[in-house]
Amino acid sequence: MSAELFSLKGKVVVITGATRGIGEGMVTGLAEAGAEIILVHRGATDPSRVVDKLTKIGAKVHTIAAELENSDEVKRILPEALKKSSTGKVDVLVNNAGITHRDKVEDYPDEEWDRVINVNLTSLFKLARAFGKYWISNNLKGKIINTASLYSFFGGLNVAAYTASKGAVHSLTQALSNEWVGKGINVNSIVPGFIKTDMTDGLKNNPDRLNFVTSRIPVGEFGKPEDFKGPVVFLASAASDYISGSSTFVDGGYTA
Numbered sequence: 001m002s003a004e005l006f007s008l009k010g011k012v013v014v015i016t017g018a019t020r021g022i023g024e025g026m027v028t029g030l031a032e033a034g035a036e037i038i039l040v041h042r043g044a045t046d047p048s049r050v051v052d053k054l055t056k057i058g059a060k061v062h063t064i065a066a067e068l069e070n071s072d073e074v075k076r077i078l079p080e081a082l083k084k085s086s087t088g089k090v091d092v093l094v095n096n097a098g099i100t101h102r103d104k105v106e107d108y109p110d111e112e113w114d115r116v117i118n119v120n121l122t123s124l125f126k127l128a129r130a131f132g133k134y135w136i137s138n139n140l141k142g143k144i145i146n147t148a149s150l151y152s153f154f155g156g157l158n159v160a161a162y163t164a165s166k167g168a169v170h171s172l173t174q175a176l177s178n179e180w181v182g183k184g185i186n187v188n189s190i191v192p193g194f195i196k197t198d199m200t201d202g203l204k205n206n207p208d209r210l211n212f213v214t215s216r217i218p219v220g221e222f223g224k225p226e227d228f229k230g231p232v233v234f235l236a237s238a239a240s241d242y243i244s245g246s247s248t249f250v251d252g253g254y255t256a
């Protein structure tokens, strides 16, 4: 009974930013739970290592190359996904891709502000809008899972655009949920704490900051991409049907 509740057999999941890091952990869990996967990756990024890994698990996997900074490419994602899906439908959207740029506010370049807001927030909104419209107009149920951040809740240092974008991901998740949960679309976010990925790799050059951050994690160490398997499967599956507008913290109990 409970295994069935968490099963994603017959479900088609579209996920961005899953060629490495947290997204790779998520997509591995989704494939293990039986989902068919449509990986959205940057044209310049080769998805074959992850595709091979998921295929070995037994998943059906498709890829779509799209640059989330470019709104025309974002527009292509849903129609291409529907063409590739073996059921002709898509059931879950995971908006996980994200970038950051570090600079003091006084020196923050306009183009980096635009880039971070475009990838982390605007593309997420446009994808959610397209998928929501598709589910509503076809009388289908859907689930959206957005990757937020602890910086959705408190400001980071030297990452103004990232903090602004992730704060908005949190509030947008609630706004979408308010409009859509009554129409059968659950919208939730996953909130990573400090996770060992390329995004946090630079901290090794700043041992004081690394020690400070680690001292705030009661579990005693950074999280791993695999820590996201269970939470994403839960939020993608029928097990979470009565949950919407919520934030699932995956942060080792981080205390600010």
Ligand code: NAD
Pocket: 016, 017, 018, 019, 020, 021, 022, 023, 040, 041, 042, 045, 066, 067, 068, 069, 096, 097, 098, 099, 119, 147, 148, 149, 150, 191, 192, 193, 194, 195, 196, 197, 198, 199, 200
């Ligand atoms: P990562 O850099 O390893 O992965 C980011 C992914 O996004 C990659 O697959 C990359 O190719 C993709 N991506 C980036 N720009 C893109 C673009 N323009 N178009 C399409 N795809 C693009 O980082 P990660 O740590 O795995 O981050 C994943 C998510 O988790 C991000 O949204 C990030 O903000 C969030 N997050 C990470 C941490 C952490 O500690 N690592 C903490 C909080 C939130």
